[in-house]
Amino acid sequence: MAVIEAKNLIKTYSTGDTSFNALDGVSLKVEYGEMVAIMGPSGSGKSTFMNMVGCLDKPTSGEYYLDGVSVETMNSDELAEIRNLKLGFVFQGFNLISKTSAVENVELPMVYKGIDPVTRHEKAMEALKIVGLEKRAGHHPNQMSGGQQQRVAIARAIVNDAPVILADEPTGNLDTKTSVDVMNFFVELNEKYKKTLVIVTHEDDIAGYCKRVVRFRDGKIISDMQNENPTRQNTKTE
Numbered sequence: 001m002a003v004i005e006a007k008n009l010i011k012t013y014s015t016g017d018t019s020f021n022a023l024d025g026v027s028l029k030v031e032y033g034e035m036v037a038i039m040g041p042s043g044s045g046k047s048t049f050m051n052m053v054g055c056l057d058k059p060t061s062g063e064y065y066l067d068g069v070s071v072e073t074m075n076s077d078e079l080a081e082i083r084n085l086k087l088g089f090v091f092q093g094f095n096l097i098s099k100t101s102a103v104e105n106v107e108l109p110m111v112y113k114g115i116d117p118v119t120r121h122e123k124a125m126e127a128l129k130i131v132g133l134e135k136r137a138g139h140h141p142n143q144m145s146g147g148q149q150q151r152v153a154i155a156r157a158i159v160n161d162a163p164v165i166l167a168d169e170p171t172g173n174l175d176t177k178t179s180v181d182v183m184n185f186f187v188e189l190n191e192k193y194k195k196t197l198v199i200v201t202h203e204d205d206i207a208g209y210c211k212r213v214v215r216f217r218d219g220k221i222i223s224d225m226q227n228e229n230p231t232r233q234n235t236k237t238e
Contacts, residue, residue: 001068003164003196004030004053009062011048011219022048023059024219032163035190035197035230037207040216047168049216050200054087054166055079067163084112088157088165092172094149096141096156103128103137106156113160127155130193131185147178154185158195165189167199171206180233183209187232205231 011023023045030036040046051057052064055071064072067086071079088109089095096105106124115123128134131151141149150170157165167186171179187209189195199210207213208231215223 001032002029002065003032003067004028004198005063005065006049006052007063007065009049009052009059009064011045011052011057012060021219023052023062026062026216026219026221028214028221028224030196030198032196033190033194034212035186035210036199036212036214037210038198038200038214038216039202039204039207041202044216045219046200046216048219050166050168050198053198054089055083084109084160084162086162086164088160088162090150090153090157090165090167090170092169094141094146094153094173096149096152098141101138101140102133102144102152102155105141105152106159109156109160123159124155127159128152130158130188131155145178146174147181150174150178150182151185154182154189158189158193164196164198167197169200169202171201171203179206183231184233187230 009026107120
């Protein structure tokens with residue numbers, strides 16, 4: 001069964017008397033347990049597509065099913081609920097709260113679910129352990145490297161046990177060595193913890209870690225290829 005299924009998605013934007021399709025009839029299925037890269041130049045539609053998949057925007061027309069549930073007709077409260085239950089997000093800019101510790105940042109999605117403080121803390125520490133940062137739980141973002149901050153963001157994305165992790169240019173602010181480190185954690189989430197990952201990137205070497213690469217251009221999918229030899233490197237750092 002597909003965890004993500006888009007059928008003929010169209011997203012039209014209007015500027016004055018003109019309009020254009022940022023998505024122009026996109027259909028795509030992602031099965032449980034896949035690790036997929038979404039690639040394309042600026043303006044290709046990849047970010048617009050990710051916003052649809054992440055329930056952050058609605059298509060002008062077409063159908064979108066997340067974990068078997070039709071979401072394109074949901075209201076804002078329903079979209080917020082399904083995002084919290086089904087999706088974890090990792091962004092280029094980390095999006096951590098600077099005045100709170102790593103463990104408090106990881107706890108945040110559970111606050112919205114109404115989970116009690118003791119359970120929140122336990123689950124947040126478990127997530128930090130997965131990314132190798134349990135010893136830095138009390139550190140604030142400005143006390144951590146960029147790679148460590150992104151790993152905290154990954155812990156936050158997985159703490160609610162969402163089946164799908166969406167990552168938008170997750171290595172864009174990182175150097176090459178740290179990017180490898182972060183991609184190793186994504187591979188571990190996919191292969192050991194069976195998370196479905198969809199990663200937007202413009203970098204071929206980052207896409208090389210994924211088992212499937214989908215390329216966008218002018219709002220359309222122009223290729224959808226399996227990667228028979230995904231990159232695997234063991235260079236994790238603390």
